[in-house]
Amino acid sequence: MRPLVVGTRKSELALTQTNWVVNRLQEVCPGLDVSLEKIVTKGDRILNVTLSKVGGKGLFVKEIEQALLDGRIDFAVHSMKDMPAVMPKGLVIGAIPVRENPHDCLISRDGSTLSDLPSGAVVGTSSLRRQAQILACRPDLTVEPVRGNLGTRISKMKNGQFDAIILAAAGLSRMDWQEKINQELSFDQMLPAVGQGALAIQCREDDRELLEALQKINHEETARAVRAERAFLQSFQGGCHLPLAGYAAVTGERVRLTGLVAQPDGKKIIKATMEGQDEWALGKQLANKLADEGAAELLATVREGLVG
Numbered sequence: 557m558r559p560l561v562v563g564t565r566k567s568e569l570a571l572t573q574t575n576w577v578v579n580r581l582q583e584v585c586p587g588l589d590v591s592l593e594k595i596v597t598k599g600d601r602i603l604n605v606t607l608s609k610v611g612g613k614g615l616f617v618k619e620i621e622q623a624l625l626d627g628r629i630d631f632a633v634h635s636m637k638d639m640p641a642v643m644p645k646g647l648v649i650g651a652i653p654v655r656e657n658p659h660d661c662l663i664s665r666d667g668s669t670l671s672d673l674p675s676g677a678v679v680g681t682s683s684l685r686r687q688a689q690i691l692a693c694r695p696d697l698t699v700e701p702v703r704g705n706l707g708t709r710i711s712k713m714k715n716g717q718f719d720a721i722i723l724a725a726a727g728l729s730r731m732d733w734q735e736k737i738n739q740e741l742s743f744d745q746m747l748p749a750v751g752q753g754a755l756a757i758q759c760r761e762d763d764r765e766l767l768e769a770l771q772k773i774n775h776e777e778t779a780r781a782v783r784a785e786r787a788f789l790q791s792f793q794g795g796c797h798l799p800l801a802g803y804a805a806v807t808g809e810r811v812r813l814t815g816l817v818a819q820p821d822g823k824k825i826i827k828a829t830m831e832g833q834d835e836w837a838l839g840k841q842l843a844n845k846l847a848d849e850g851a852a853e854l855l856a857t858v859r860e861g862l863v864g
């Protein structure tokens with residue numbers, strides 16, 4: 557295998573994820589030479605605005621995709637949940653490695669769980685998906701936006717700006733910060749973002765040599781689950797800025813997918829679970845079912861709010 561260049565964002569989490577993938581690749585291709593090219597994305601530059609207000613999909617991936625298309629890098633490691641549903645022409649996801657913990661979790665200043673936070677407590681999250689589900693269980697809490705990388709968010713809570721924050725367990729596990737978690741939220745309390753906990757390794761679609769190597773670190777169960785979740789996401793032209801969640805579990809041949817679309821205030825949640833064998837068809841079927849129950853109109857109202 558020729559020497560490779562991997563593109564990565566320069567946040568600690570991005571670097572940790574990239575190094576993890578490089579190590580997996582070097583296990584299956586001994587002696588492989590990989591150098592790191594750090595890339596700053598629009599999502600990294602916009603720090604003080606709620607991401608959902610900035611709008612636009614793929615804030616963390618566009619510059620990296622351009623570097624791939626230009627041949628400046630050979631592959632890139634993304635958090636699957638930051639990937640837009642549609643891939644630019646010429647690029648593919650060459651592998652989806654085994655998924656990390658897909659749950660969301662609560663980190664609180666005084667060790668409280670979601671049910672014992674006092675009424676009026678302030679929870680930091682910029683995700684409409686998390687906001688809606690928190691308010692659905694605890695309408696007496698206040699949700700406020702928080703931005704920045706994992707370490708920054710945790711410091712903001714410790715400084716007293718928030719009583720608690722919600723983060724993906726996967727990011728914390730990868731950073732080896734599991735001990736900071738006060739409560740892992742159940743899927744009933746908090747259905748994760750589509751692709752949460754999974755990584756996407758992106759490369760050029762004509763890079764045969766690399767695609768062959770990437771196959772060796774692909775995890776088929778994770779890939780099937782993510783395919784079902786992303787089929788669901790794609791139906792709503794969704795992105796991580798919409799109050800939409802999806803999680804699939806694979807058991808043998810069967811895939812069980814739960815999807816959710818919510819009103820940001822948590823007063824309306826449309827949710828359903830379906831099972832099937834063809835993951836793409838399953839994602840589409842579930843999206844149709846939720847659309848019949850009013851999900852498309854609900855999201856249209858949310859989108860109008862975001863533009864205005």
Ligand SMILES: NCc1[nH]cc(CCC(=O)O)c1CC(=O)O
Pocket residue numbers: 635636637638722723724726727751752753754755
């Ligand atoms: N929204 C940004 C983002 N993208 C991926 C992760 C965590 C890792 C993952 O979900 O795979 C995070 C942080 C978070 O949501 O807490």
